[in-house]
Amino acid sequence: MTAHTGHWPLVAFTSLAIAGAGLVAASACFELLYGLVSGRLVAAGAGLLAAGLLVSLGHLGRKRRAGLAVRGAGRSALSNEALAAGLALAAATLAAGLDLAGAHDRAVTAIAAAVNAAFLVSIGLVYRIRGQRTWRGFSAVTPLTGGLAFGAIAVQTSAGTGDVFFGTVLFVAADALIFSRRWRDVAGIAFTEATLANPWSIHRSPLLGARFYLLDVIPYFLLAVLPMPLAVVSAAAGLVVDRFGFYVLAVQHTTGHEIAGVEAQIAALARTPQD
């Protein structure tokens, strides 16, 4: 991805969608685990998801053709994601609607959670692209873990209890573990002429670190010490930084980059004194 690709709509879309779907999925999990029924949180999740889908139109060159995006379902990861997004929104809206109408249905909430979790997985799979060096391995899982961590923090804050639920600890810890692996993978990529041309690559560790602390560390300690909405604000900021970092640190293989790499090696050989 280059600066010309215009990744801001994608950052906004994925941030909103991951937060929304994560909130729906985590709300249902907490309902099953602790009996915390909150139709308003599920409705908020559905609202975030709907906003994300609207924003996603911003990166399309031909917005009126958005409906064609599901034509490749089963073949294209992007089509699968679009289809999953529609289903996730429908399920979340139904679950929230039933709850707010006083006809809460546990099975519908569970289905909404499963579909929203599947949507989070589908977001990760879209970016599992061969040749994209910073999107390998654990990167495909971070939308799911990040969304669930954000959702758990929001549900915990909403519950307003003094104790941190084990579920929150579990989701945040899982995200911290998975993201730390991604951090290590990205930080392990050697600097080349192509990566050094991207100023964000030089600052990749502070960027990845900011995401780690904002989404996992700070909210956890805020909830443990003093439950307050600031934890949700921090986690939301962490999600935005996560998505921003995801796109700006992309290192796509192109023939041009490959040639630049070979040229750098030739230049290095030319500088090396011969024995």
Place this chain on the structure above:
Amino acid sequence: MSGAGFLLDLHRCVGCGACVLACRIENGRVDTSAWRRVLPLNLRRHPAGPTYFLSVACHHCEDPACLNGCPSGAYEKRPDGIVVHHEDLCLGCRYCEMTCPFGAPAYDHATGVMSKCHLCAHRVDAGRLPACVAACPTEALRCAAAPGSEAHTTGAAVLVPGFADPAGCRPGLRFLTPKGARRTELFRSLEEALKR
């Protein structure tokens, strides 16, 4: 190999850019991004490595990442192997730009859709050579499926330094590299150095 694609003689290509110009004129892409590019390698002529020019466009891969990833089915692989893009089905989501490891699809800001080399399918259908191939003054660039092309592939390297296929798309671009002593002189040092 599916049949469609190009054959590039690295020993003959002088990097003149006639292929780029012909492509622009033939496809009306004078004021927008080019489908074909000429990428020089080692233009500073460091003695440690060879100098050559890679004239690249869409490689009409056997397993095209653009086609597999396109959500709207805007890409099609014709029976003759040419990968064509239907602009009327394109959303302009630019996913193909991310998935193609060769940077072939280009986004057109004016139309809001992607476009790429179609190997001058209209010319091929009329029994003519693609514009870039027809314009090449040294005959370095040829159609892979053109009669007689196979005869030139003896000793050719499928992949040369500076051209890799990380996504396993099996690109329809083949290279002819200098043979014998010349090849040894030009390529051995670099190939061995790159293996280290």
